[in-house]
Amino acid sequence: MTICVAGLWHLGTVTAACLASRGHQVVGYDHDAGTIEGLMRGHLPVAEPGLDALTREAVSNGRLRFTANAREAVSGADVIWITWDTPVDDEDRADVEAVMSRIDALLPPLRPGALVIVSSQLPVGSAARIEKRLAALQPSAAIDVVCSPENLRLGRAIDAFTKPERVVVGIRGDRVKSRVAMLLAPFTERIEWMSVESAEMTKHALNAFLATSVAFANEIAALSEQVGADALEVARGLKTDLRIGARAYLAPGASFAGGTLARDVTFLSERARALQVPVRLIPSVRESNEAHREWALRRLQTALGDVNGRTVAVWGLTYKPGTDTLRRSDSVALCHALAARGATTRVFDPAVRALPAAMSGFATLASSPTDAARGADAVVVGTEWPVFRDVSADDLVAAGAPLVVDASRFLAATLGADRRLRYVAVGSSAQ
Numbered sequence: 174m175t176i177c178v179a180g181l182w183h184l185g186t187v188t189a190a191c192l193a194s195r196g197h198q199v200v201g202y203d204h205d206a207g208t209i210e211g212l213m214r215g216h217l218p219v220a221e222p223g224l225d226a227l228t229r230e231a232v233s234n235g236r237l238r239f240t241a242n243a244r245e246a247v248s249g250a251d252v253i254w255i256t257w258d259t260p261v262d263d264e265d266r267a268d269v270e271a272v273m274s275r276i277d278a279l280l281p282p283l284r285p286g287a288l289v290i291v292s293s294q295l296p297v298g299s300a301a302r303i304e305k306r307l308a309a310l311q312p313s314a315a316i317d318v319v320c321s322p323e324n325l326r327l328g329r330a331i332d333a334f335t336k337p338e339r340v341v342v343g344i345r346g347d348r349v350k351s352r353v354a355m356l357l358a359p360f361t362e363r364i365e366w367m368s369v370e371s372a373e374m375t376k377h378a379l380n381a382f383l384a385t386s387v388a389f390a391n392e393i394a395a396l397s398e399q400v401g402a403d404a405l406e407v408a409r410g411l412k413t414d415l416r417i418g419a420r421a422y423l424a425p426g427a428s429f430a431g432g433t434l435a436r437d438v439t440f441l442s443e444r445a446r447a448l449q450v451p452v453r454l455i456p457s458v459r460e461s462n463e464a465h466r467e468w469a470l471r472r473l474q475t476a477l478g479d480v481n482g483r484t485v486a487v488w489g490l491t492y493k494p495g496t497d498t499l500r501r502s503d504s505v506a507l508c509h510a511l512a513a514r515g516a517t518t519r520v521f522d523p524a525v526r527a528l529p530a531a532m533s534g535f536a537t538l539a540s541s542p543t544d545a546a547r548g549a550d551a552v553v554v555g556t557e558w559p560v561f562r563d564v565s566a567d568d569l570v571a572a573g574a575p576l577v578v579d580a581s582r583f584l585a586a587t588l589g590a591d592r593r594l595r596y597v598a599v600g601s602s603a604q
Contacts, residue, residue: 177250180257191334193231195359201239202246209241220497259294265435285314292323297373317349322376328495339363343372380437386422388461394425394600404600425600426581428465481515486549489556490522497524504555521545551576557583566591
């Protein structure tokens with residue numbers, strides 16, 4: 174098939190490279206000429222393990238090319254796969270119209286019989302909006318719109334796309350089922366077929382459920398810290414109950430960040446408000462999570478008495494390991510919060526080559542984890558990069574950093590048991 178992948182950030186570059194790796198002819202389109210220029214020079218807009226090599230191979234064998242010309246991108250395509258990232262503001266409200274306007278610009282040149290797959294994170298009802306627009310532009314073109322919500326897993330996105338546990342696909346009747354099944358056949362036969370609106374709602378519901386689980390686990394952890402319980406043991410008690418399961422998002426630790434889960438919580442909250450549906454639980458999830466985002470700051474203030482004039486080493490700035498994305502990073506937010514209270518930070522992250530300009534006045538970039546920790550009053554584990562496990566308790570003692578704040582107990586095995594260090598984790602009242 175000839176496929177246009179529209180929107181070339183994390184989801185789009187992964188989708189384009191994976192489709193091309195299975196023999197499809199792929200045109201990667203983005204409205205941003207700078208993004209296309211970078212891709213044509215071999216510079217990906219994001220870091221993702223294996224993506225650079227997969228993209229280079231697809232370009233070199235002629236199965237993948239890039240363009241900023243919308244008509245050129247879609248006019249000969251059998252499939253237009255919508256993958257634009259939906260931006261969110263600081264209140265987790267999505268700029269839906271930014272994405273819809275870009276989609277609108279692609280619709281006039283679509284050829285009759287084309288298939289539009291929407292994977293961008295858009296609110297339920299968005300596919301119907303696209304269908305309505307298509308019906309006005311090309312009433313007899315028989316262009317089908319389906320919804321297959323994104324399944325992007327930062328740091329292991331290629332495996333998530335090429336070897337998914339299942340793929341959710343929303344369709345109108347069975348007319349397009351065989352075409353979608355053939356498109357996905359190189360990756361999986363496990364397709365959950367449903368209506369378009371059910372597929373859209375499934376993505377909202379899934380992320381809202383995960384977000385609720387994270388917020389719930391961290392509220393239990395906050396209580397555990399005060400009553401002498403260990404929230405990690407409590408989580409084990411929950412996950413070994415067959416009604417919940419071992420893979421539940423119930424581990425005490427950091428808040429959810431990055432915008433993905435919060436965006437769907439906000440989508441559902443706003444839709445409920447608009448429809449006057451009296452939901453109470455879903456809107457409270459974001460409020461609970463926002464309160465938990467300040468856990469590291471609270472523990473630093475408790476342990477140090479006052480952070481004014483203190484130096485804090487922050488290990489990891491990125492949203493999660495395996496990516497260079499800083500958007501909505503809790504570590505970045507912590508650095509700003511510490512600066513507002515008179516503290517300075519030294520930061521190390523293996524994926525960060527330069528600090529954001531907004532951090533230049535109060536933070537410095539260290540060359541290694543131990544360099545960041547040297548002379549610091551505390552070390553905060555912000556991102557769970559494996560390289561941090563190479564730092565021993567002896568290294569930290571020698572660096573003079575006596576306090577380790579590690580929300581998710583990532584370094585419990587290497588640093589947590591050493592009595593020379595004070596080790597603080599979410600849900601533990603120890604030390």
